[in-house]
Amino acid sequence: MSVIDFKALEEAPLAHDPFDHVLVPGLINSDALQAANEDFPTIKRAGSFPTSHLRCGPGFTALLAALEGPEFAAAMGEKLGMQLTSKPTMVTVRGRARPTDGQIHIDSSGKLVTVLLYMNPSWEEPGGQLRLLRSPDNLDDYAVEVPPDEGTLLAFPCIPNAWHGHHPFDGERRTIQLNWVTSQRYKLREQVRHKISAFFKNFSG
Numbered sequence: 514m515s516v517i518d519f520k521a522l523e524e525a526p527l528a529h530d531p532f533d534h535v536l537v538p539g540l541i542n543s544d545a546l547q548a549a550n551e552d553f554p555t556i557k558r559a560g561s562f563p564t565s566h567l568r569c570g571p572g573f574t575a576l577l578a579a580l581e582g583p584e585f586a587a588a589m590g591e592k593l594g595m596q597l598t599s600k601p602t603m604v605t606v607r608g609r610a611r612p613t614d615g616q617i618h619i620d621s622s623g624k625l626v627t628v629l630l631y632m633n634p635s636w637e638e639p640g641g642q643l644r645l646l647r648s649p650d651n652l653d654d655y656a657v658e659v660p661p662d663e664g665t666l667l668a669f670p671c672i673p674n675a676w677h678g679h680h681p682f683d684g685e686r687r688t689i690q691l692n693w694v695t696s697q698r699y700k701l702r703e704q705v706r707h708k709i710s711a712f713f714k715n716f717s718g
Contacts, residue, residue, distance in 0.1 A: 516545040516579035522588050522666075531647040531656040531676075534669035535592055540630070541576065541664045548572025550632055550663060553687060556608025561690065563704060564604050577604060580630070580691050593626060593670055600625060600693040601700045610641055610686040615679035617649055623699040624671040624692045631661035632687035641682030643667065649676050661686060 518540055525537045541549070552570025556562060564577060579585060581602045590597035603624075620627050629643070636642065644655035659667050669675055671692075694700050 516541060516576055517585055518542055519584070519588055522592065525592070527592060528657070531645055532669060532672060532674055533593065534645060534657070534667065535589075536657065536659060537666045538662065539664050540666040545572070545576060545579075546632075546664050549576040550687075553632060554606060554608070556606065559607075559609045559611035559614065561605040561607055564606060565704075567606060577689070580604070580628070580689070586693070589626065589628070589668060593668070595626065595670065597626065597693045600695070601697050603692045603694055603700050603703060605690050607688040607690070608685065610682045610684065612681040612683050615641070615643075615681060617646060617652060617676055617678035619649075619673065619675050619677075620671040620692075622671065623695050623703070625695060626668060626670055626693045627675075628666060628668045628691040629659075630689040630691070631659075631665045631667075632663050632689065633661050633685070634663060636660040636662050638682055638684075640680040641686050643677055643679045645669075646676040646678065652678055652680065661688065663687075 521537055521540055525535050527533060527535055549572045552572035554567035554569050554573065556567070569577070581604065583598055586597040641661060643659045643661070644652060645657040646652065647654045647656060659665065
């Protein structure tokens with residue numbers, strides 16, 4: 514059985530308000546999701562960590578391999594109307610959120626598509642639910658709010674009006690972020706930046 518439910522992705526609508534995005538609850542099959550969550554790396558500090566700085570068990574590694582595989586790139590590219598199969602991928606992982614996270618932003622222009630896969634049990638908190646925004650300065654002017662429930666995927670092109678953010682939350686908030694990026698050069702530069710950041714996070718901890 515495939516790790517990813519490609520039929521669910523195929524059947525999910527491409528929404529356009531406030532910008533193009535696809536939201537797929539239950540994208541990962543239940544056995545693979547359980548295995549990935551059991552093997553989710555231990556992350557004690559807030560921030561994004563490259564997978565090279567994390568100890569990942571086989572269930573989590575299998576999920577990452579499926580997300581970075583050509584079949585998923587082709588399916589997501591078809592959904593978004595983009596050519597992704599030849600583009601480099603970059604993955605970071607978050608295990609915790611801090612009160613300063615979630616400020617309104619758009620993603621770097623070096624990123625083509627952002628995919629967020631949430632790995633949390635049923636989410637009851639008002640904070641930490643990502644909002645897709647119509648403007649860059651009002652967190653309450655949103656079209657969609659996404660609870661970070663396990664197995665829920667959100668994907669969107671990294672375009673100039675793709676504003677997003679969430680109300681503060683302090684605690685465990687598991688997220689896998691996959692990006693297709695413009696070039697190998699951009700990927701290498703970002704990997705160096707994340708490694709330096711991860712070093713100082715671990716050092717300060």
